[in-house]
Amino acid sequence: MKRNLTLLKAFARGLWLTLALLIVNAPLIIVLLVSLSSSPIFDLPREGLSLRWYAKVFQLDSIAGPLLTSLQLALSATAVSLVLGTACALGLSRSRFPGRDLLVTGVLSPMMLPGVVIGIALLFYLRALGITNSFLSLFIAHVVITLPYIVRITLAGLSLFDFALVDAARTLGYPPVKAVIKVLVPNLAPSFVSAAVFAFLASFDNYAIALFVGDIYTVTLPIQIINYLSVSTDPVVAAIAVILLFGTLVSLLITERLVGLQRLAGG
Amino acid sequence: MLDTVAKLQGVSSIMQPQPIDRAGGQTSEAFLKLEGITRRIEQQTILDDVSLSVEEGQFISLLGPSGCGKTTLLRVASGLAPCDSGTVRLAGMDITGVPAHKRNMGVVFQNYALFPHLSVAENVAFGLKAQRRDRAAIPSIVAECLAMVQLAGFGDRRISSLSGGQQQRVAVARALAVRPKLVLLDEPFSALDRQLREVMQIELRRLLRSVNMTVIFVTHDQDEALVMSDRIAVMNRGRIEDYSDPASIYSRPKSLFAFDFVGxxxxxxxxxxxxxxxxxxxxxxxxxxxxxxxxxxxxxxxxxxxxxxxxxxxxxxxxxxxxxxxxxxxxxxxxxxxxxxxxxxxxxxxxxxxxxxxxxxxxxxxxxxxxxxxxxxxxxxxxxx
Amino acid sequence: MTSVAETVPGRASTSVHERRPGIRHRIDPWQLLVLPASAYLLLAFAAPLAVMFAESFHAGGGLSLANYDRVLMDSRGLQATANTVRYASWVTFGCVLLGVPTAMAMVRASSRTQMIVLIGMLLPMSSSIVVKSFGWMILFRRTGLINETLMWLGVVSAPVALLFTEHGLIIATISLKLPLMVLPVFAVLSQIPGQLGDAATTLGAGPVYRFRRVTLPLALPGIAVGFAIVFSQTAASYLIPTLLAGGRYPTLSKSIVESYIVSNAALGSAFSVVLLVTVGVVVWLSGRLGKDHQSAR
Known part of the structure; x- marks a missing residue:
């Protein structure tokens, strides 16, 4: 009796979880199906499967440029944030000073603020300062939005790190700074990887800032996709989307290999 | 010292388990009877046809190394874990299918499992409220139980503000507050340092004896088992290898394992x-x-x-x-x-x-x-x- | 996602803290490390927001509240505010309702199942919002999968309008934001020792009592975090309501962008401030809710 009840409960749980996953992944599944359709308009693949839209992605001139821009932007913003953010997280976790909690909230706040607000505020500010280079403006803005990801994940990683290890390295003969580098860096490597992955994705997917700060010469990939959607109805966009999705999946799997996803959920 | 004893006796009137008519001691069946308990998890046999009888008011230890099945046996007795076969009988009734929340057994967990979001008094009152006992009587029962574990006046404290020894007393008070038929202790001393542990062992044994409680106590520490119990069941690989009073277990162990494990x-x-x-x-x-x-x-x-x-x-x-x-x-x-x-x-x-x-x-x-x-x-x- | 202030260790840091008597204001070298990032955010984040805040009081060549008048008194501005709050509230409500049971089911599942569900939640969460919104556009069309299924099942005889409606927008957004509720609640629940549930059970608590008096209060900090994130992200989203609700459904974010397009920076700034205040109040309130039960961790 009791056994059956346990089984029933497990079954109900499984059903609920499957349903939740289906709800959350529904748009991704549909995009995947559409990208495989042979029909020239957005539709489910009724008449047959084809990979023609994937082939077309690589013939589109309008994709390569924005893709490159987005990659350059995401990589450079992540790199700079990683340096600034790691230093900041170290400082925050190792010292107590008045207003420290406020500073933590302040550093993390770009994550909670609406992207369009950050975008519009930066637009006017940079214009007033006379910075007109579009890529530079985008870069400045993207560091702002990626920095909190780095600080948050590194801070969580540091909270699990035993600083007695640094003391141990010092007693074994390393000078202070070298001791930190020798012990902290390898131990926190997983945090760095997951922080970098999430910062990269946050930058790569961001549309709200480029909406204001970009110009016709500096178009990022999300903006280009939105533009494409408004002029064309063929499933090329779906194919692009699936390729992006695949990239995300790969980076998630790499992170999972290195860090374990439970930590990301909790981070 | 004397007032502690007086307190204990004062409390024991409400703590006394309901008298069970045992027909002048002539009923042959033990108070708690586990018969042929077997539990498997994924081909691994955790408990292998275990039988154990406990008389009312006795203090029994389940002694064995980690992984011997002692905690699982305790969980089966409390209803927290199911068994694949076997029966659990309490005071003559088959309670094998009774869910854990209807068994009314007081369990003290290894790390106490106190509710961090509740105060000390709320923790002690938890079982009384969950079982919808008379609301008006709750405050006085809580106060009495806290006094019994020498924590009178600690009711409004947060759990996180207590020391390990105090947390353990709260766990004991919480388990006793519902007037359980049986008390199950799962390595309750393992989180305490050695000195405190010895003090708490004596104190807990005296407290449980004073309210004439039937107790099953799980431990991997042979000294603890020898100090606390009326009888010791030495467990190994999901079986009870020896079940006897501490002196016999020590001087006449029935198996090499029991001989080696104790001393x-x-x-x-x-x-x-x-x-x-x-x-x-x-x-x-x-x-x-x-x-x-x-x-x-x-x-x-x-x-x-x-x-x-x-x-x-x-x-x-x-x-x-x-x-x-x-x-x-x-x-x-x-x-x-x-x-x-x-x-x-x-x-x-x-x-x-x-x-x-x-x-x-x-x-x-x-x-x-x-x-x-x-x-x-x-x-x-x-x-x- | 949990508030980081709590997870920062204070314990191991005594050795760095010991200040020699006599030397009062010795600066801790670790402390200096926060400076570059703080300075950067001050210049590239706080300053622009301050400028924008000032800009919002700018109208007709002088200081005035005219922009706020247009945001909060004008019918379209008022509608945008009302829509944003209503939309974000419904989505948050839906996410709590679906997310908490999901996180509870995850905690009880095997570690393999947990891993699968985590990936299944993180993948859509980390994939492009453009892609996901686009997926919902296809699903919601009159000839989309949802309508076809409903008609095939005989639930409806004619296609239901989903695209460019508020309820369609809410359903889609719940699906998009659900992981943001599930993950923090799961993180908190998975830290609760399983023994607490066992303890409640042995004390006579049935499943309902256990949920109400143990699981829910302990999960509250996680729910509060999820609540804040889902609400703020939903209220702030621009692309989702633009693609799924169309031009006839004004929201604050859309109004910000529209003001910018017609080159009325001051009005856009005022809309931004209203959005920030709205989000700020909700985040602050949910922070309070979580803090009241902080000891639960």
């Missing part, structure tokens, strides 16, 4: 060379010894002796009239143990040779020298390998 002792591999009735002559690597037992000649066995049974040959306990075994051994180490010292002798392979002597007599011995030892034949235990 550091002398053990030597041996071979039976002659059997005359129940008197055996055995060959060890250090000489010939005799023991009582029934084995065929030629059998390989393990000879075991408790360290305090062994003494230097020729001292006053080595009376001429007694039947004694004598061996010449090479003394390697003398280990200070407070009032006693352990003598360690050179042993071969998996053998171990230990004797215990009074610290007062220590000047007689010199490490790295030969020493004659002796012990009574009747203290010699023989186990099949």
């Amino acid at each position: 550091l002792s002398t053990r030597m591999a041996a071979r039976v060379v002659a059997a005359d009735g129940d008197m055996l002559t055995l060959d060890t690597k250090y000489g010939s010894v005799r023991a009582k037992g029934r084995f065929y000649p030629g059998t390989s066995v393990i000879v075991g002796v408790r360290p305090e049974s062994i003494g230097p040959a020729g001292d006053k306990s080595d009376a001429a009239g007694e039947d004694r075994n004598r061996l010449k051994l090479w003394l390697t180490d003398i280990v200070f143990q407070g009032s006693k010292r352990h003598l360690h002798f050179a042993a071969q392979e998996s053998d171990r040779l230990v004797a215990e002597v009074n610290s007062a007599a220590i000047n007689m011995f010199e490490p790295d020298s030969e020493l004659s030892v002796s012990w009574r034949v009747q203290d010699t235990l023989v186990f099949p390998t």
